[in-house]
Amino acid sequence: MDAMQIANSIPMWVACAIPVGLIIFQAFLFMNKARQACNAIGYPDEKVKQAIKSSAITSIGPSLVILSGMLSLLITVGGPVGWMRLSLIGSVMFESIAAGIGTQQVGVTLGTDPMTPTALAMAVWTMVLCSIGWVIFATFSASRMEKIQHKITGGSTKRMAMISGAAIIGCFASFVGSHLVKFNAELGGFYFSKNAVAAILGALIMFVMLKVSAKNKKLAEWNLFIAMISAMILTAVLPIGK
Amino acid sequence: MNKKEYYENEYMPKMHRYGKLIGVLGVLAAFIPCIVLLVVFKAAPEWGKLPAAFLTGSATFxxxxxxxxxxxxxxxxxxxxYMAFLSGNISNMRVPCASMAQVSVDAEPGSEEGSLIATIGMAVSVLINVSVLTVGVILGSVILSKLPPSVTGALGYLLPALFGALLMQFGIKDVKYAVGMLAYCVILYVLIFKGAFAWVPPQISLSNWLPIISAVFLGIAFKLLTNKDKPKEEAPKEE
Structure with a gap:
């Protein structure tokens, strides 16, 4: 049987549906438990619904980016594995590299050479083996890190908020930094990239949206979506950046 | 029982148990496709070469x-x-969705309500992520690959735009700190590309972990040291 027929076969769909099902189960379980807890501490249900809506709106754009990343995996490792890998522990950047490392060992260059059953197995095993480290470490260090954090804050909610607030801004600053600073030796070192344009436009449009929507909750829900989509389109259309 | 007691004594212990259990199950479940390849299709990897692939992968990641x-x-x-590392796509989906969920209801990050709302927001993002991928994989590469290159090219700018907008959303409340952190990160990236950290052993993924972990912890240390009670801050020292 041809490697891609194997990769897209019914047994592979079933095999990949199990981990994807587990992720869905976890999401529902955690959501229900968190909602129960919201009820128990008397947190208003309208606010919970509002948060769900807001997260849903935020999810749309990034989901499409992940979907476009799945395209290349569909071609190289087949539908089921690509679908599973980007639902479970996956990230677009990681998967193709890991798959390539696996196939390289048996002399198959991903995307160029035809896939063989052995190379497919190498790709899938390598993707799985190289990704479980994240889950294992995260799963078994979470309660320990919580204890350390608790020690630092002394259980004070105010300090917790301070830490989380500082961390969120630090986190996004590093994400933005990674897009502002692009380096390519062939382009003569540092260059002003389209990614930088998108990040700057995203920030500027968001600034305007925050001002405009300051008194309008209904509009505020869409701030991020509008900023992200219009900055993306402007970046693609405007002749600035490389 | 008050809010904090309920959260700490009822909710959290339960979530830790579920989180660990599902984490372990997730690791095992991830191997099912490997097993099916092996048992159903007799498609085995070259066992002798798998360790080399694993080592190359671990050197990278x-x-x-x-x-x-x-x-x-x-x-x-x-x-x-628990949820983010099992489902992946953390920077591009879990963190933005969790924090926007908090913004939408003015829940303070780090508070009990803030954490519950973040969990709910993250769960929603997982469900939407999986749904979009499922629809996408069913429609198949046939339809997806018909997208004009201008569309797929533009999608590449969505994440930087998202991050820029998010930094504005959160930074606007703490402008000096946000500008300082951004300046720190930009300088750090420049230094990384200039090879200032060439002595750090895992080179390949350096730009993936050093900026975020150092920005987060420097930021926290800075805030804890400067904010006693009244928030009064100056930009952090740049390296």
Whole structure:
């Protein structure tokens, strides 16, 4: 049987549906438990619904980016594995590299050479083996890190908020930094990239949206979506950046 | 029972149990496709070469296994950590969705309500992520590959635009600190590309973990040291 027929076969769909099902189960379980807890501490249900809506709106754009990343995996490792890998522990950047490392060992260059059953197995095993480290470490260090954090804050909610607030801004600053600073030796070192344009436009449009929507909750829900989509389109259309 | 007691004594212990159990199940479940390849299709990897592939992979990503959970912990919290690392796509989906959910209801990050809302927001993002992928994979590459290159090219700018907008959303409340952190990160990236950190062993993924983990912890240290009670801050010292 041809490697891609194997990769897209019914047994592979079933095999990949199990981990994807587990992720869905976890999401529902955690959501229900968190909602129960919201009820128990008397947190208003309208606010919970509002948060769900807001997260849903935020999810749309990034989901499409992940979907476009799945395209290349569909071609190289087949539908089921690509679908599973980007639902479970996956990230677009990681998967193709890991798959390539696996196939390289048996002399198959991903995307160029035809896939063989052995190379497919190498790709899938390598993707799985190289990704479980994240889950294992995260799963078994979470309660320990919580204890350390608790020690630092002394259980004070105010300090917790301070830490989380500082961390969120630090986190996004590093994400933005990674897009502002692009380096390519062939382009003569540092260059002003389209990614930088998108990040700057995203920030500027968001600034305007925050001002405009300051008194309008209904509009505020869409701030991020509008900023992200219009900055993306402007970046693609405007002749600035490389 | 008050709010804090309920949260700490009822909710959290339960979530830790579920989180660990599902984490272990997730690791096992990830191998099912490998097993099916092996048993149903007799498609085995070359066992002798698999360790080399694993070692190359760990040299590339291994440092991230530890650095990312540590770096993101203060953003995700324990429950978020369980969910985010099993479902992946953390920077591009879990963190934005969790924090926008908090923004939408003015829940303070780090508070009990904030953590519950973040968990709910993250769960929603997982469900939407999986749904979009499922629809996409069913429609198949046939339809997806018909998208004009201008569309797929533009999609590449969505994440930087998202991050820029998010930094504005959060930074606008703490402008000096945000500008200082951004300046720090930009300088750090420049230094990384200039080879200032060439002595750090796991080179390949350096730009993936060093900026985020150092920005998060420097930021926290700076805030804890400067904010006694009244928030009064200056830009952090840049290196």
């Amino acid at each position: 291994g440092f991230l296994w530890f650095m990312e959970p540590i770096g993101y912990f203060n953003v995700l919290g324990p429950v978020g950590t």
